[in-house]
Amino acid sequence: MIIENIQSPADVKRLSLEEMAALAAEIRTLLIEKVSHHGGHCGPNLGMVEATIAMHYVFSSPEDKIVFDVSHQSYPHKMLTGRAGAFINADHYDDVSGYSEPSESAHDHFIIGHTSTAVSLAGGLAKGRDLKGEHGNVIAIVGDGSLSGGEALEGLDWAAELGTNFIIVVNDNQMSIAENHGGLYQNLAELRLSNGQCSNNLFRAMGLDYLYVDKGNDIGALIDAFKKVKDTDHPIVVHINTLKGKGYAPAEQDKERWHWSAPFDSATGELLHPAPAETYDELTAAHLLQRMKQDPAICTITAGTPGIWNWTPERRQAAGRQFVDVGIAEEHAVALASGIAKAGGKPVFGVCSSFIQRAYDQVSQDLCINDNPATLLVLWGSLTSMTDVTHLCHFDIPLLANIPNLVYLAPTNREEYLAMLDWSIDYREHPVAIRVPFGPVAAADRPVPTDFSALNTYEVVCRGKDVAILALGNFFALGQQVCRLLEGRGIHATLVNPRFISGTDAALLDSLATDHRLVVTLEDGVLDGGFGEKIARHYGPTAVRTLCYGARKQFVDRYAPAEFLAAHRLVDTMIAEDIVQSLSASH
Amino acid sequence: MIIENIQSPADVKRLSLEEMAALAAEIRTLLIEKVSHHGGHCGPNLGMVEATIAMHYVFSSPEDKIVFDVSHQSYPHKMLTGRAGAFINADHYDDVSGYSEPSESAHDHFIIGHTSTAVSLAGGLAKGRDLKGEHGNVIAIVGDGSLSGGEALEGLDWAAELGTNFIIVVNDNQMSIAENHGGLYQNLAELRLSNGQCSNNLFRAMGLDYLYVDKGNDIGALIDAFKKVKDTDHPIVVHINTLKGKGYAPAEQDKERWHWSAPFDSATGELLHPAPAETYDELTAAHLLQRMKQDPAICTITAGTPGIWNWTPERRQAAGRQFVDVGIAEEHAVALASGIAKAGGKPVFGVCSSFIQRAYDQVSQDLCINDNPATLLVLWGSLTSMTDVTHLCHFDIPLLANIPNLVYLAPTNREEYLAMLDWSIDYREHPVAIRVPFGPVAAADRPVPTDFSALNTYEVVCRGKDVAILALGNFFALGQQVCRLLEGRGIHATLVNPRFISGTDAALLDSLATDHRLVVTLEDGVLDGGFGEKIARHYGPTAVRTLCYGARKQFVDRYAPAEFLAAHRLVDTMIAEDIVQSLSASH
Numbered sequence A, B: 001m002i003i004e005n006i007q008s009p010a011d012v013k014r015l016s017l018e019e020m021a022a023l024a025a026e027i028r029t030l031l032i033e034k035v036s037h038h039g040g041h042c043g044p045n046l047g048m049v050e051a052t053i054a055m056h057y058v059f060s061s062p063e064d065k066i067v068f069d070v071s072h073q074s075y076p077h078k079m080l081t082g083r084a085g086a087f088i089n090a091d092h093y094d095d096v097s098g099y100s101e102p103s104e105s106a107h108d109h110f111i112i113g114h115t116s117t118a119v120s121l122a123g124g125l126a127k128g129r130d131l132k133g134e135h136g137n138v139i140a141i142v143g144d145g146s147l148s149g150g151e152a153l154e155g156l157d158w159a160a161e162l163g164t165n166f167i168i169v170v171n172d173n174q175m176s177i178a179e180n181h182g183g184l185y186q187n188l189a190e191l192r193l194s195n196g197q198c199s200n201n202l203f204r205a206m207g208l209d210y211l212y213v214d215k216g217n218d219i220g221a222l223i224d225a226f227k228k229v230k231d232t233d234h235p236i237v238v239h240i241n242t243l244k245g246k247g248y249a250p251a252e253q254d255k256e257r258w259h260w261s262a263p264f265d266s267a268t269g270e271l272l273h274p275a276p277a278e279t280y281d282e283l284t285a286a287h288l289l290q291r292m293k294q295d296p297a298i299c300t301i302t303a304g305t306p307g308i309w310n311w312t313p314e315r316r317q318a319a320g321r322q323f324v325d326v327g328i329a330e331e332h333a334v335a336l337a338s339g340i341a342k343a344g345g346k347p348v349f350g351v352c353s354s355f356i357q358r359a360y361d362q363v364s365q366d367l368c369i370n371d372n373p374a375t376l377l378v379l380w381g382s383l384t385s386m387t388d389v390t391h392l393c394h395f396d397i398p399l400l401a402n403i404p405n406l407v408y409l410a411p412t413n414r415e416e417y418l419a420m421l422d423w424s425i426d427y428r429e430h431p432v433a434i435r436v437p438f439g440p441v442a443a444a445d446r447p448v449p450t451d452f453s454a455l456n457t458y459e460v461v462c463r464g465k466d467v468a469i470l471a472l473g474n475f476f477a478l479g480q481q482v483c484r485l486l487e488g489r490g491i492h493a494t495l496v497n498p499r500f501i502s503g504t505d506a507a508l509l510d511s512l513a514t515d516h517r518l519v520v521t522l523e524d525g526v527l528d529g530g531f532g533e534k535i536a537r538h539y540g541p542t543a544v545r546t547l548c549y550g551a552r553k554q555f556v557d558r559y560a561p562a563e564f565l566a567a568h569r570l571v572d573t574m575i576a577e578d579i580v581q582s583l584s585a586s587h
Helices: A008-011 A019-039 A041-046 A049-058 A075-084 A091-094 A119-132 A149-158 A184-193 A218-231 A249-253 A280-294 A313-322 A329-340 A353-369 A395-400 A414-426 A472-488 A506-512 A529-541 A561-567 A572-585 B007-013 B018-037 B043-047 B049-058 B074-082 B090-095 B116-129 B150-159 B184-193 B219-229 B247-251 B280-294 B313-322 B332-340 B351-371 B396-401 B416-428 B473-488 B508-512 B531-541 B559-566 B570-584
Strands: A065-068 A138-143 A166-172 A209-213 A235-241 A298-303 A322-323 A346-352 A377-381 A408-411 A433-435 A459-462 A467-469 A493-499 A516-526 A545-551 B065-068 B139-143 B165-170 B209-213 B235-240 B298-302 B322-325 B347-352 B373-380 B405-411 B432-435 B459-460 B466-472 B494-497 B516-526 B545-551
Touching: A008 A049, A008 A075, A008 B347, A019 A041, A019 A049, A019 A075, A019 A218, A041 A516, A049 A075, A049 A119, A049 A166, A049 A218, A049 B209, A065 A119, A075 B235, A091 B405, A119 A138, A119 A149, A119 A166, A119 A346, A119 B351, A149 A166, A149 B150, A149 B209, A149 B332, A166 A184, A184 A235, A209 A249, A218 A235, A235 B247, A249 B209, A280 A298, A280 A313, A280 A346, A280 A414, A298 A329, A298 B116, A313 A322, A313 B116, A329 A346, A329 A353, A329 A377, A329 A545, A329 B150, A346 A414, A353 A377, A353 A395, A353 B116, A353 B351, A377 A414, A377 A516, A377 B150, A377 B545, A395 A433, A395 A516, A395 B116, A408 A414, A414 A433, A459 B247, A467 A472, A467 A529, A472 A493, A472 A516, A472 A572, A472 B235, A506 A529, A516 A529, A516 A572, A529 B531, A529 B545, A545 B531, A561 B150, A572 B049, A572 B116, A572 B570, B007 B049, B007 B074, B018 B043, B018 B049, B018 B074, B018 B090, B018 B219, B049 B074, B049 B165, B049 B219, B065 B116, B065 B165, B065 B313, B116 B139, B116 B165, B139 B322, B165 B184, B184 B247, B219 B235, B280 B313, B280 B416, B298 B313, B313 B322, B313 B531, B313 B559, B332 B351, B332 B373, B351 B373, B351 B396, B373 B396, B373 B416, B396 B405, B396 B432, B405 B416, B405 B494, B466 B473, B466 B570, B473 B494, B473 B516, B508 B516, B508 B531, B516 B531, B516 B570, B531 B545
Parallel strands: A065 A138, A138 A166, A166 A235, A209 A235, A298 A322, A298 A346, A346 A377, A377 A433, A408 A433, A467 A493, A467 A516, A516 A545, B065 B139, B139 B165, B165 B235, B209 B235, B298 B322, B298 B347, B347 B373, B373 B432, B405 B432, B466 B494, B466 B516, B516 B545
Antiparallel strands: A459 A493, B459 B494
16 A cells, blocks of 8 residues: 555655555545544545645645644544554554644644634744744645634634735535534635635635635645645635545535444444434433424524534424524524523523533623523533543533523433423523533432522432532432442431532531531532532531542543543542541541 | 703604704713713714614614624713713713613613624524514624624624524724724725725625615714615625714824723823823733843734733834734634744733633633643733623633643732743743732732742741631732731731642642641632632641632622622631631631
8 A cells, every 4th residue: 555655744745646546545445444443533534635645745744834623634644644554553543533633743733623723723833933933834724614613713814914924725525514504605605616716705805815726636736726825925725625525425425424423334334333212412302392393482502513412404404493503603602592592582502511611701791691591501511421632521510600690500310401401491580501411311210390490409319417428410320329338338428419510509508517527529520610619618617528529620631431530539439438438537 | 952852762763964963962072071080982982973873763772672792882872772861960970881781771682891792692682583573673783893703703604694684783993992903804994995895895705795884974874874774684784984083083093092091181181090100011011022022932912902901002013023913802812822832932912801701712722732831911800900790800710720731820919920921931831821910019028939830839928827828819918918917816827829820739738737727718809610619629628627718609790899899808807807716616
C-alpha cells in the first residue's frame, strides 16, 4: 500500500496524481474498516480525503499550520502525518484520539472537539506569527455545519482585519450533523449553483477574498486551488464543494446516520450492537412528541443535534413547526427559548451537557434574569457518558446550578424524570433545567409526585440516624447500595433524594443535624462548584461533618469509566468503608 | 412641552410631522439634561430619537413588540411609553432603569444589558406568536456595535428560516462603543455608499430581505420605511443610517467619549467628578503599554471595550498592531488569545467580569483544555462595581475557578497585582486569569513575590490561633480589619491571603487544623460555587468549623452597595461578632 510509505507529508509531495488517487482509495478503505470495528466519525472524514491529500501536497506542515474545526474530520490528516499505523493495525486503533491532538504530532496544533472554533484559533496562530515576525501559511478548515456557530462567524468577521496570510477552507458538504439550517446555507447553495460567481457572497460581505472549487473531491482541482492561495498576503476563503460520506454508499445515501457510527457490519451498514429499545433519549423524544400533538404551544428545540436524543427525521416531520433545529447555534437556541416562553409558548431545548457550556451567558442573561419559563433538558450529564476530553459532561452542575432563578432538577428514575418533564413544561414561574438521567433506564421503586413547585424540598427516602446520604440523580442507586452495605454493618443510614441540584433544603438539613454526625453527598459530576460543596458550606458552622463524593477538577481523556470512578472512590464498598471510619473517628 | 402629553404610543400617532420634530428636540434636551446630572448612555440614545418616534408612529406597541438590543438606547422609547416623568423630573430619575425592564412597562419585553441578544429574543417572540396562532409585528433593533457578537450572527442566520413576520432594524451609527471592527462593517459602509444597492449584501447573503434608509434621523423617511415593512409576511432587515450622539455637539464629535458618561457640565462636556489619577484600569493600561514597547510578542486584546480599562485612542495608536480590538466578540477574543499563546506570543485579554460570561466554553475548550499560556484580566469583579442586574460582576469566581488548568489569581494590592501580571505574561505553563482589584488603589504593606509558579500556595500574613481568616483579593483589607477587631477582643487570629482562587493549599489548611477551630472565608462575589465552598468541603470531614462570607445567589438590581454588603454581614464588626460567637459555641 502507498499509505505504508507515507511517514510524513513530505512523502505525499513525491506522489503523482494517479498515486494520490490510489492513496485516497486506500485511506477510504482504512477509514471504513477502522470505524466499522471501532466506531467513530465516518461521513466527515470520507468527504475530506482528497482535500487533505491536496493540502499536504501543496503546503508544508508543520511550518504551514493546518487547523481542523471540530477535528472529527482529521483522520486522513492523521494518516498522512505519521499516524497511519493507528488505522492499519487494529491493535493500534486506540493509539490516536478521534480529534486533533498536539501530544500525538507536531502537525496538530490544538485539541478541538467543539465546533466553530478553528477560524479563531488559527487566526491566533496567524497573529502570533505576525507578532513574532515569522512566516508560513495558516489554514483553518471549517464547515460540516460548524459555520453557523457564533464563534465561527465572529472569527470570520475579525479575519478581514488581519491583513496578512490566512486561508480559510470552507468544507461545504451541504450537511451539518443532520441537514443544514440557517439562511447562510442558502447563500452557499447559490454559490455552488453559480460556480462561485453569484453577486451576493457571504464571505465577501464579511470582507474576505474568495475562491470557489466546485470539484471538492478532485485532487487535481484542489491542488490548483491551494497553489493559487498559497503564500497569499491577505485572508482568503477557499470554498470547496465536497460529498459527505464519499466512497461508502450507505454514508452517501443517509448522511445523517453516518456522521458518526458505533461499530457496524461494513457490508450491510447494520450496527453490531443495536441500542436497547428503551433509553432515556428514546423516552424523551417519544414522550415529547406525544405531548406536542396535544399542545400546540410546546416547541422542541435542538442545536444541530437531533439524533443524539432520537429526534429521527420521521419524528421531526411529525412535529412540523413545533420542532426547531437552529443549526449549531446553542446561544441562539437558549435566547430563542426564552423569547418563546415570554410569548406564552412552551419551549424545550435539549442539549448535551458538554454543549450547554456554549451558552452560559444566554442561560444567565437571556433566560434567567428574565425568569422566563423555558425547559432545558441537559443530556448525558455524567462522569461516564463521553470520555473524550473535549466532550466531557462533568461540568454542567457548577455551570448551571450557580445561576440564580434556574431550577435545576436531578431525577433518579424514569417515572420521576417524566413527571419532572411534564411539570416543567407547564410551570410558569422559573426556567427549569432537568439533568436527564444517564445510563440504563430505571423504573421507579417508590411513588413519584407530579408537582415540584415547592422548590428545594428534598425527598427523604429512608430515615435513619448518625449518617445521611444525599444521593443526587444518577448516583441515587449508588446511595441505595451504600445504605444496604451500611445496614449490614449495623448502621441504619438516612437516604435522601435531593431532587433539586440548584438549592439546599435548609429545614431538612437542619433537622438532620439533630441526630446525624455525618452527611455524605454523591454527585455524578465534578466536585468543584458542585452540589456537595453547598452542603458542606451549610454544615460548615456546625458540628456535622461532611464527605463529598464526585470527581476532582481535571481534564481527562479517553479513560475507562470504571477505573475513573474507583480512582475517586465512587464505589459502594469504598464509600461504605469511608463512612464507617468517619463515624468511628468522630465518636 | 409635547412630551408631557404623551402618555402612551397612541399619543404619538396623533402628531404631525412638525410636532414629531419638535418632540424629538424635546427628547434630546431631556436626555442631555438627565444624563448630565445622573450619568448614563448618551450617544446611543441621541442617535435613536427619530427612529423611536417613527416606530411608535407606525407600529402599535405593545401588540407589536419592539425589542432593543443592549437596550441602552431605549431611553426615548421609555419616554414615549408612559415613563417621561423619569426624564422630566429630577426627583424621579431613578424611577426607571437604564435598560428595558418589563416590570416598568408592558412595552418592554425583556431585561437586556448584554449585547447581541435582540434578534434571538425577538425571534422567540415571533416563534411564540406563530405557535399560538397570534398576530402582530415583532421588531428587533440591533446595531451600535452589537452586530459582531456571535449570538446576533447566529440569530440573523436563523431568522431567514422563520418564514413569517419579523423586522430587524439595524441601527448603523458607524460605531461600536469605540470605533467598529470587523469585515462586516466594510459591507455596511458599502451599503451606505451605494444607498443600499451594492450587489454584495451581508443580510441578503444570510437569506434575509433588505431595505435601506439613508436618512436614519429623518422621521418622515423612517415612517415611510416602517410603513413599507409593517405586517410583512417574512423576515426583513431595515438598515438605518444614523448619527450617534446627534444633536449634542461634543457627542457628535467624540463618539467614543460620549457612548456613556458620568455626570457632566452640559455646557462644556467636562466631567463633574473626574476619575482619580490612579485607578487599577489606568495602572493596567500604562503598565501594559510600557511592557509592550519592550516585548513585541505581547498582544493586548479587547472585545469592543477599550475605554473601560483606559486604552485611550492615543494608547491604542502607540501600541499599533500589538493592540487588537476584535469588536464585541468575546468568544473570538478568548480563542484568538489561545492561538496567539500557542504560536509563542503573549496575549493579554482584558474583559469585564460580566462579559467573560460570554466566553465560558472558549475559556474551557479553546484555552484551558489546550493549556495555552494566555493571560485574562478580569476587570471589575466585585459585589460593588456594577449594580445593574445585567452587569453584575458577582459570578466570575464560580465561572472561572472551576475550570481545570486555569490559574485564577486574586491580588490584594497594587504591587502584588503588577507582580502577578508581569509573572503571568511570561509564564508558559498554564493559562492565568487575574481578578484585577476593584476600588481605590492600595499600596503594598508587605513584601510581594515576583514568582507565583508554586501554584496554590497561600500567603500567611499573620499566624495566630483558634480562628483563621482567608481574605480573598478585594476583601483582604476587610480581613485585616476583622483581625484588628478580634485583637481588641483578645483573639489573635491568623490572617491568610489565599492569592489563588482556583485551588486550595491543602498543606496549609491541614496545618491550620492543629490549632484552629474555625476558618472564615471572605470573598467579593457570590458564595455558590465560589472559593469559600471549596474550603468548607476541605474541612468537611474534620472538626474544624467554617464560616463563608460572600453574597447569596440572586439577581439584584440597582442596589446600594453598602446596604447590600450589610445585608450579607460583609461588615467588619458583624464578622468579628459572628466569630466571637462561633468560637464560644464550639468550645
